[in-house]
Amino acid sequence: MEEALFLKTYVAEFLGTFMVVATGTATMALTNADPLTIGLAFGGTYAVAYYAFDGLTLGEFNPAVSLALAINHQLKWAEMIGHVLAQILGAILASGFVYLSAINLGTTGSNIGQTTSNLTDPMILLVEGLLTFFVVLVYLRVNPTETSGAALINGLVIVALSVAAYSLTGPALNPARAIGPAVYVGGKALFQLGDYVLAGLIGSVCAAIIHRLLKTDHSSQKTD
Amino acid sequence: MEEALFLKTYVAEFLGTFMVVATGTATMALTNADPLTIGLAFGGTYAVAYYAFDGLTLGEFNPAVSLALAINHQLKWAEMIGHVLAQILGAILASGFVYLSAINLGTTGSNIGQTTSNLTDPMILLVEGLLTFFVVLVYLRVNPTETSGAALINGLVIVALSVAAYSLTGPALNPARAIGPAVYVGGKALFQLGDYVLAGLIGSVCAAIIHRLLKTDHSSQKTD
Amino acid sequence: MEEALFLKTYVAEFLGTFMVVATGTATMALTNADPLTIGLAFGGTYAVAYYAFDGLTLGEFNPAVSLALAINHQLKWAEMIGHVLAQILGAILASGFVYLSAINLGTTGSNIGQTTSNLTDPMILLVEGLLTFFVVLVYLRVNPTETSGAALINGLVIVALSVAAYSLTGPALNPARAIGPAVYVGGKALFQLGDYVLAGLIGSVCAAIIHRLLKTDHSSQKTD
Amino acid sequence: MEEALFLKTYVAEFLGTFMVVATGTATMALTNADPLTIGLAFGGTYAVAYYAFDGLTLGEFNPAVSLALAINHQLKWAEMIGHVLAQILGAILASGFVYLSAINLGTTGSNIGQTTSNLTDPMILLVEGLLTFFVVLVYLRVNPTETSGAALINGLVIVALSVAAYSLTGPALNPARAIGPAVYVGGKALFQLGDYVLAGLIGSVCAAIIHRLLKTDHSSQKTD
Numbered sequence: 044m045e046e047a048l049f050l051k052t053y054v055a056e057f058l059g060t061f062m063v064v065a066t067g068t069a070t071m072a073l074t075n076a077d078p079l080t081i082g083l084a085f086g087g088t089y090a091v092a093y094y095a096f097d098g099l100t101l102g103e104f105n106p107a108v109s110l111a112l113a114i115n116h117q118l119k120w121a122e123m124i125g126h127v128l129a130q131i132l133g134a135i136l137a138s139g140f141v142y143l144s145a146i147n148l149g150t151t152g153s154n155i156g157q158t159t160s161n162l163t164d165p166m167i168l169l170v171e172g173l174l175t176f177f178v179v180l181v182y183l184r185v186n187p188t189e190t191s192g193a194a195l196i197n198g199l200v201i202v203a204l205s206v207a208a209y210s211l212t213g214p215a216l217n218p219a220r221a222i223g224p225a226v227y228v229g230g231k232a233l234f235q236l237g238d239y240v241l242a243g244l245i246g247s248v249c250a251a252i253i254h255r256l257l258k259t260d261h262s263s264q265k266t267d
Numbered sequence: 268m269e270e271a272l273f274l275k276t277y278v279a280e281f282l283g284t285f286m287v288v289a290t291g292t293a294t295m296a297l298t299n300a301d302p303l304t305i306g307l308a309f310g311g312t313y314a315v316a317y318y319a320f321d322g323l324t325l326g327e328f329n330p331a332v333s334l335a336l337a338i339n340h341q342l343k344w345a346e347m348i349g350h351v352l353a354q355i356l357g358a359i360l361a362s363g364f365v366y367l368s369a370i371n372l373g374t375t376g377s378n379i380g381q382t383t384s385n386l387t388d389p390m391i392l393l394v395e396g397l398l399t400f401f402v403v404l405v406y407l408r409v410n411p412t413e414t415s416g417a418a419l420i421n422g423l424v425i426v427a428l429s430v431a432a433y434s435l436t437g438p439a440l441n442p443a444r445a446i447g448p449a450v451y452v453g454g455k456a457l458f459q460l461g462d463y464v465l466a467g468l469i470g471s472v473c474a475a476i477i478h479r480l481l482k483t484d485h486s487s488q489k490t491d
Numbered sequence: 492m493e494e495a496l497f498l499k500t501y502v503a504e505f506l507g508t509f510m511v512v513a514t515g516t517a518t519m520a521l522t523n524a525d526p527l528t529i530g531l532a533f534g535g536t537y538a539v540a541y542y543a544f545d546g547l548t549l550g551e552f553n554p555a556v557s558l559a560l561a562i563n564h565q566l567k568w569a570e571m572i573g574h575v576l577a578q579i580l581g582a583i584l585a586s587g588f589v590y591l592s593a594i595n596l597g598t599t600g601s602n603i604g605q606t607t608s609n610l611t612d613p614m615i616l617l618v619e620g621l622l623t624f625f626v627v628l629v630y631l632r633v634n635p636t637e638t639s640g641a642a643l644i645n646g647l648v649i650v651a652l653s654v655a656a657y658s659l660t661g662p663a664l665n666p667a668r669a670i671g672p673a674v675y676v677g678g679k680a681l682f683q684l685g686d687y688v689l690a691g692l693i694g695s696v697c698a699a700i701i702h703r704l705l706k707t708d709h710s711s712q713k714t715d
Numbered sequence: 716m717e718e719a720l721f722l723k724t725y726v727a728e729f730l731g732t733f734m735v736v737a738t739g740t741a742t743m744a745l746t747n748a749d750p751l752t753i754g755l756a757f758g759g760t761y762a763v764a765y766y767a768f769d770g771l772t773l774g775e776f777n778p779a780v781s782l783a784l785a786i787n788h789q790l791k792w793a794e795m796i797g798h799v800l801a802q803i804l805g806a807i808l809a810s811g812f813v814y815l816s817a818i819n820l821g822t823t824g825s826n827i828g829q830t831t832s833n834l835t836d837p838m839i840l841l842v843e844g845l846l847t848f849f850v851v852l853v854y855l856r857v858n859p860t861e862t863s864g865a866a867l868i869n870g871l872v873i874v875a876l877s878v879a880a881y882s883l884t885g886p887a888l889n890p891a892r893a894i895g896p897a898v899y900v901g902g903k904a905l906f907q908l909g910d911y912v913l914a915g916l917i918g919s920v921c922a923a924i925i926h927r928l929l930k931t932d933h934s935s936q937k938t939d
């Protein structure tokens with residue numbers, strides 16, 4: 044990767060994460076939307092961002108994915124930290140935009156698409172961890188920046204898991220997406236934020252390990 | 268581009284914009300549809316039109332996209348004006364068709380899918396401008412006429428932004444789509460039309476600038 | 492096309508049309524489904540059938556498409572008639588299957604997904620004709636049997652037009668799909684059947700003409 | 716296939732079936748979801764699993780598909796039995812995960828997405844058999860592990876048939892998916908389980924036979 048690309052990579056991670064979080068959480072908060080609509084807003088935007096920012100970044104828009112790429116030597120540790128900071132900044136600004144829109148629309152602004160759960164803490168870790176594991180594993184096995192079809196597959200896993208876990212954990216599937224709204228609304232979303240972030244890390248590490256175990260010469264041709 | 272192709276380009280821009288506006292606004296006005304259905308009607312038809320009219324036109328169907336292509340020297344300024352006129356004509360005839368259908372069905376015809384917003388004027392500019400920025404940026408980075416997959420990606424961004432901004436600005440995401448119905452129903456839709464058109468221009472110019480800044484040798488291979 | 496392929500072609504047209512009509516009309520009649528669900532049942536099954544029966548047939552599953560292919564010399568007139576008969580037989584058996592399922596489920600069987608409209612007869616011709624024109628034009632310009640992506644584009648136009656015209660004409664978009672259920676339920680569906688079939692023919696002829704006018708050396712490489 | 720790939724194949728069949736059954740049945744049981752949402756949760760996850768586990772397995776995640784592949788000599792009989800056992804184990808653990816989540820969420824756990832039908836037994840056999848026939852035939856003709864587009868086509872047939880047969884048989888479309896929840900909830904789901912499994916076998920055998928009859932030199936290039 045050339046030197047000049049560095050700043051562009053961070054801009055891409057920022058813009059992509061902004062798009063995903065703004066679109067998904069605005070749909071949750073401002074549109075009277077059912078779980079499928081919310082899932083498609085998130086998953087569709089991930090697919091668009093994966094494909095649109097290809098060539099500038101590995102296109103993660105998710106700290107859990109960035110971490111797994113670093114574990115698997117596809118991303119340097121220092122770069123990974125830069126990506127994650129750009130993602131968190133994008134998510135926080137996106138939630139600020141949704142918050143501003145909600146206030147202007149005349150709502151109380153207490154719902155800006157934050158993640159909360161009625162499960163016990165260990166169960167949040169299990170559910171979010173398992174879901175993030177699948178999201179990251181699919182990313183590692185199917186590089187979404189290769190073809191638009193692969194971008195759709197990586198968006199589709201977000202859609203399916205979003206509707207499945209709607210009543211369980213929201214879900215976040217991405218620590219940055221959990222952080223963004225929690226900063227503004229505080230309360231339960233902030234209180235449970237540790238669970239969501241920790242679950243993301245656990246899912247990421249497990250996916251990186253299983254990905255290595257499953258790797259074959261055949262599959263590596265396609266996914267790397 | 269050959270001389271003989273000129274007229275065909277305008278026919279394609281007219282037919283594509285007619286399809287998009289007729290399908291999307293008819294779904295809003297005549298089908299008791301939720302935001303996802305409306306978003307898929309618009310986004311799905313854009314994807315179909317992008318792919319189906321490839322070879323005849325750059326496939327914009329949106330003045331904001333045509334303007335950005337002209338700024339980036341991918342379309343001559345005179346041609347751009349022709350494209351935009353064909354798009355506006357297509358949108359106005361499409362709304363006439365929806366108006367005629369609504370009357371024949373026995374409704375008052377006061378809802379033909381026009382765009383209106385409860386936001387303040389500056390907020391309309393911010394929201395529509397930001398959304399149009401993303402629509403145009405994705406188009407500039409992922410040429411929808413190249414593969415059906417890229418056409419789907421460009422349709423998907425319309426779906427996701429349509430559901431996210433449903434309660435904010437409609438949204439239009441395309442000045443021609445805002446003009447079409449406003450001509451027939453007047454009132455608030457006509458009153459706010461300036462905001463929608465101006466927001467489209469601002470989003471277009473910003474996307475053209477950011478696209479140039481983000482351009483790399485690698486990405487230009489794919490998106491040009 | 493070899494001699495041995497002939498029978499397989501008719502089996503493919505029969506199976507594909509059976510799948511499309513059974514899936515779409517069962518969703519209308521037996522699932523408490525909104526217009527989007529119905530549109531996706533029809534459009535999704537068209538996409539699947541287009542791709543799955545490629546290599547056996549041009550994959551029309553729609554008399555309006557078969558007619559346009561014959562007009563454009565892509566299908567012999569005698570073969571076209573065979574395809575259309577296989578399509579009508581598939582549609583009628585599919586509606587029989589839905590009728591049998593409805594009775595076994597304990598409904599009256601008076602709703603098996605038939606097409607009816609509250610529009611005036613000339614307006615039915617205009618709406619169905621215009622919609623079928625777009626369906627056939629997209630098919631002629633984007634061969635759905637070439638790639639799975641093109642199959643999706645041809646399915647997507649069905650989804651978008653189905654939701655847009657849900658309250659106008661159903662819609663049929665395919666004379667065989669209108670014939671199937673009308674045979675069993677009679678009444679208004681049978682009374683208006685002439686409108687639907689005639690609209691299909693008009694849309695088909697117009698699409699074949701416009702397709703020729705729009706054809707360029709560039710586009711013919713891709714669509715033929 | 717190398718010796719070392721064997722265990723990985725079983726892990727892939729286990730993980731893929733776990734993903735499909737957990738996502739689909741959790742959506743049915745825990746999200747207040749309409750038939751389209753449920754269909755997209757199942758079909759979307761199949762598409763993701765088909766593409767993500769390519770290179771490790773033929774990617775069946777369904778005993779009806781594995782059986783048809785064995786009949787058509789694409790899978791050895793001994794391997795097929797191993798695949799089916801891994802699939803059933805994945806489905807049972809997935810239902811255990813959904814059961815645990817339901818209890819933790821405070822529901823009675825009596826709905827974990829099991830399949831039941833109000834049809835008569837012969838009609839269950841006819842409906843499930845016919846639907847599984849189409850699912851397997853599409854798989855045999857369009858290898859989902861080849862491109863992401865083909866994976867989407869195989870997911871789409873699940874979406875369309877799921878919404879069409881929602882009120883008829885659930886549907887299962889996959890004996891492993893019927894077995895998973897029935898183990899925990901018993902009752903009607905367990906009582907009718909024989910019908911679902913038998914229907915899957917009948918559909919599989921019929922699809923294998925029709926696939927052979929329809930095979931041409933042209934189509935075999937693409938689907939094998």
